[in-house]
Amino acid sequence: MSMVDSFEPIGDAAARVVEKISPLGPVEKVNITSREQWLDVRRGFVTASDIGSLCGVGRRSPLAIWGEKTGRMDASADNAAMKKGRWFEPAIFQAIAETQPDWAVQRAGVFLAAKSHRLGATPDAVASVPGIDGLVIVQGKVVGRPQFREKWLTDPDDDASPALVPLEYQLQTITESMLAGAVTAYVAALVHDTYSADLYLIPVERHAGAERKIIERVDAFWADTDAGREPSIIPEKDASVVRALYPKDDGTEIDLSGDNELPDLIAQHEFLTDSLKESKKRKDAVDTQIKAKIGNASSAKGPGGRVITHKIQERGGYTVKPTMFRQLRIGKEKSI
DSSP: TTTTTGGGGGGGGGGGHHHOOOOTTEEEEEEOOOOHHHHHHHHHHEEHHHHHHTTTOSSSHHHHHHHHHHTTSSOOOOHHHHHHHHHHHHHHHHHHHHHOOTTTEEEEOOEEEETTTTTTOOEEEEEEOOOOSSSEEEEEEEHHHHHHHHHHHHTTTOOSOOOOOOHHHHHHHHHHHHHHSSSSEEEEEEEOSSSOOOEEEEEOOOOOHHHHHHHHHHHHHHHHHHTTHHHOOOTTTTTHHHHSSSSSOOSOOOEEEEETSSSHHHHHHHEEEEEEEEEEEEHHHHHHHHHHHHTOOOOEOGGGGOOOEEEEEOOOOOOOOOOOOOOOOOOOOOOO
């Protein structure tokens, strides 16, 4: 049986089967043939990995999702975390094969599309699990051990404490189960450090209330987008998004003199700028005192067993390539 055949409940011929256990209606199955084709297919959909961000618990913001779906931002950009996930993903399924030999696991290789809601997902794998009557989704995650302790363990100081899937990943996995018509799912977390790796298989059950909320959020997102309304900015998350959305100035001037928020923002900007300057001066003064105490020594043993070093660092010369960026400057207030 091929990977595609293993996803038979999602095929058009069995759409009625999906509808019995999915509130989405018909779900189409698109075979993935390349990364480029996959990126193109998913461009017009909110995907399972976006759901946490739309619900306010993801690493990104709704504005970032909006920027990608409207074509204002590049949705094909890669990063180190995404590359790590792709490279390590085969190891997750090797670990499952070794630790769960009675599981029949196959990589999905499809994009699932609920066109009526413009909601889609790319499950990592599907499985047949003894004791579970129906399709099971497997969502793989590669997690560094420090992050696993902090974000996944119920007690970060006890490695034996139960592990819980972070809410962002729960919503992603529930969305995939809903689209696939799966009866349940597992998040397979491959937790690694320098010398070891451990596999955690954590169940994520279907949840009718969460599924209704997911559909509501997705429908509201597309309604706002279609009407030309963009999500509000989340300043703590959207610095890179704002840079990507507005990379160049157009030479015009706009009137913000009536903006009620701007006076307070400018006051905060000036206060924080002055505070940073003062903190830098103070830090330089403190560092000078410490350096004077060390003198010509390379290192010193400090209080509490701290090791303090002050060594020569060599840095090769290089030429800085020309770059272009927008610089924020705020002028002094004019007297009336």
